[in-house]
Amino acid sequence: MERPSSVFDLDYSSWELRLQVIGLGFLFYSLFFLICHILSAILCLTYRVLPTREKVFWDLAATRALFGVQSTVAGLQALTEDGALFADKVNGQTGWSWFNVLTAVGFFLFENVALHGSSLVFRSFDLPLAAHHAFALAGFAGAVVWNTVGHFLPMVTLLLEMSTPFTCISWMLLKAGWSQTLFWKANQWLMIHMFHCRMVLTYYMWWVSWCHWTELSIYVPLPQRLVFFTGLALLTVLINPIWTHKKTMQLLNPVDWNFSNKPAPENGPKAKKVHTS
Numbered sequence: 001m002e003r004p005s006s007v008f009d010l011d012y013s014s015w016e017l018r019l020q021v022i023g024l025g026f027l028f029y030s031l032f033f034l035i036c037h038i039l040s041a042i043l044c045l046t047y048r049v050l051p052t053r054e055k056v057f058w059d060l061a062a063t064r065a066l067f068g069v070q071s072t073v074a075g076l077q078a079l080t081e082d083g084a085l086f087a088d089k090v091n092g093q094t095g096w097s098w099f100n101v102l103t104a105v106g107f108f109l110f111e112n113v114a115l116h117g118s119s120l121v122f123r124s125f126d127l128p129l130a131a132h133h134a135f136a137l138a139g140f141a142g143a144v145v146w147n148t149v150g151h152f153l154p155m156v157t158l159l160l161e162m163s164t165p166f167t168c169i170s171w172m173l174l175k176a177g178w179s180q181t182l183f184w185k186a187n188q189w190l191m192i193h194m195f196h197c198r199m200v201l202t203y204y205m206w207w208v209s210w211c212h213w214t215e216l217s218i219y220v221p222l223p224q225r226l227v228f229f230t231g232l233a234l235l236t237v238l239i240n241p242i243w244t245h246k247k248t249m250q251l252l253n254p255v256d257w258n259f260s261n262k263p264a265p266e267n268g269p270k271a272k273k274v275h276t277s
Contacts, residue, residue: 008095018102018144025106029063033114036062046176053122054175054259060114061168067107068164074100075159078152089152089208090215097151101143104158108137126258128239135231142224149220153228156205160198160235166191170250171258179254188251195244202236 010017036059040047047058078085078097085092111133119125139157143149170191173184209216209229216225246257 007099010095010099012095012098012102013147021099021102022106022109022144025103026110027106028103029067029107029110032066033059033063033110046172050175053118053124056114056118056122057258058172058175060111060118061164061171064111064161065165065168067104068161068168070100070103071158071161071164074155075157075162078155079159085150085152085155088150090212090219091148091150093151097155100158101140101151101154104140104154105137105144108133108140112137128242131234132231132239135227135234138227139224139231142221142227146221146224149224153205153208156201156208159201163191163194163198166194167247170247171256174254174256184254185251188247192244192247192251195240195247199236199240199244202232202240205232206236 007021012018012021037055040055040058040062047055050058074097083092084094085097115126115130115133119130136157140154143151143154166187169187170184173179173181173187178184209232220228250257
């Protein structure tokens with residue numbers, strides 16, 4: 001029997017393998033969260049002076065950024081590759097798409113545990129973020145349970161995470177007092193652009209769904225359709241517009257709206273003052 005040459009060539013019809021990949025995804029992102037905490041505590045003065053709640057958010061932001069890179073690669077591959085997913089947007093599946101679906105379940109499982117755990121400990125609750133990740137976990141878990149569902153729309157959904165690396169950089173630099181630097185402002189502009197791209201992407205997903213409505217009704221189970229379209233509607237009407245507005249306002253008035261809504265500190269590089277006699 002020929003051995004698989006990569007993880008994309010494994011037999012994902014096996015439930016044992018699926019659960020193993022989900023577990024490894026959960027473990028990988030959990031370990032990255034822990035490593036981020038250790039390295040930041042050792043190397044970063046800004047991190048060391050943050051309140052505990054903000055340290056948790058820092059580590060979560062970095063973990064989301066890493067997942068965002070993986071998701072962006074997967075989503076762009078689905079959109080640009082002339083392969084099985086693009087050819088059959090309702091039923092198409094590949095080994096690499098299975099790998100990304102399963103690791104996404106592992107990540108969103110970690111994300112929900114971390115989000116709700118920190119919410120209980122710190123007595124706080126971010127409703128839009130909680131709704132976003134609850135629907136994400138339910139949707140990707142459904143793609144595993146109903147294993148005949150195609151992976152094109154799930155991979156394009158992953159591309160919505162394209163904003164997370166920029167969000168991570170923005171918040172970390174904001175806490176470090178770099179909000180008046182050109183680098184922070186350039187990153188903020190790119191992040192706002194990514195949020196506008198997210199909105200365009202949701203419109204594209206509606207268009208694909210409309211064009212394949214009959215096939216979706218036949219091949220995608222009703223519970224999965226309800227989760228997907230409810231989550232997509234929330235993203236389109238509420239979550240994306242709210243986040244895009246907040247990020248745009250943050251460029252004009254750098255504040256940490258995740259916590260205190262106070263103006264950001266200014267500890268980064270500053271222009272030298274000219275002394276006159």
